[in-house]
Amino acid sequence: MELTGGKHIRGTCSGMCCLKIENLGVKFGKKVILSDVNLHVHCGELTAVIGPNGAGKSTLLKAILGEVKHTGSLQFVNAFSEMAQRPLIGYVPQHLEFDAGAPASVFDLFMSCTSRLPVWLMKPSGIRKNVLNALERVEAAHLIDRSLGSLSGGELQRVLLALALEPLPNLLLLDEPVSGVDRKGLELFYDLVSEMRKRHDLSIILVSHDLELIAQHADRVLLLNGTVLSSGTPGEVYASSAFFEIFGDNGFRGGSK
């Protein structure tokens, strides 16, 4: 199951070659959300996490981020098998909880993330150029002066992707929204993610609901429901009995979706 060396040239994976999660568990009070989760993510790999609602998919991402406490070990190992420092993690949240009237432009969001200069006082043209470049990557340069509340679901997702890639992270965590992004937007998003992955040899963990697009883009799939029920290539997982129990026949097998 583990790929070691060979496939990727050393040193090309932005300093980190692998995320090793062993025996990870998360509890909220007495309620067990996740237990005994094991996962290895190698550089350049896209791992998709699927599962029913409440399976703990978003919680897994938040545990990796360090937002929720967890048991078990979580190690980042770099290309030379050394324990890496806390790596740079890019994160695209499932949704932003701000009200649509919040006075914040796309530029403000970028500047507050990437610069220490006070957003409330200045608008340096150098930073503006960087932001435009970053947005260019996801075909969203025209959105720079729009307010966050006025973006559509798909636009917001692309802006957040551009933000997560600035600066280029060791590990990219994507929490796909359940709704609010149309089919075309979703396909565009997956194409962009795949392209970024190839270009920058990124490690990506993607929480997703679209089984068809995962089959096209993911190297590895993790079927999660409190713990790992099945993992492997999309083909392997989709053929497993656990997958059948959760998604039934109309999940993906027929390809009728």
Add this chain to the structure above:
Amino acid sequence: MMDAWYRLVDLVLPFEWTSHIFMKNALLAVLLFSPLFGLLGTMIVSNRMAFFSDALGHGAFTGIAIGGLMGLMDPVWTAALFSIAFSVVITLIKHYSKASTDTVIGVFSSTTIATGLVIMSRGKGIPNSLLVGDILSITPGEIAFFLGIFAVVIVLWILILNRVFLISINRSLALSRGINPLWTEMLFTAIIAVVVTVSLQWVGILIINSMLVLPAAAARNIAGSVRSYHAFSVASALVSGTGGLVLSYFWNTATGATMVLLAALIYFATLAVKIRFRK
């Protein structure tokens, strides 16, 4: 230094109302107070902390009561320490508790204000200035002290605003950018606590939260970016602050309350603008 200010006022604003020294002092004080309220208010509103900052006012009130009880020379320091501690406790509870935040704040806020009232009522009674404020009695020494606070807050705001703003957008996102939300929030609330405490006796506990929330709420109606949000909020605070001072002089009304009424007026005006232009 104050002489220079007095001369400047006589030169620029040669009116009857500025001929009094207390009005000149109050005007300078308002020019310092209001921008701070405008600045801090932006993130209080964006982080949905209006009720929280109200509770901080209550904490500061009790802090002053305790400071007076301990008979220290200047109760404002005890009060500042107490309200910083109070703000830290509420932030921690807010962070770790799963209970509804506004209930928790409500409980703490009412406990504190009752404690303060009990302490004060046993002593000299409750000074009116703490309730409705008394900006007309501010002295040059106190203004100088506030100038120091003003400078510190501006510097801190330059340093932490980006982080506070990002947390207001999304905590997880902030975390992924290496920001510690808890520490940032504690620093932010401690700043509010100090500003509220030192300005409490001039602005008044019944007034202070309105001056923090209303200008920012008004700015939010019409701003489209963080910069314009701050600019409108500070401008709105300055206009209602100075306007309130002048109007209260001619109407012979409570200064703080007049300021708040003006701020409310600006809020409703911007709300109308927002409704008209949002199609």
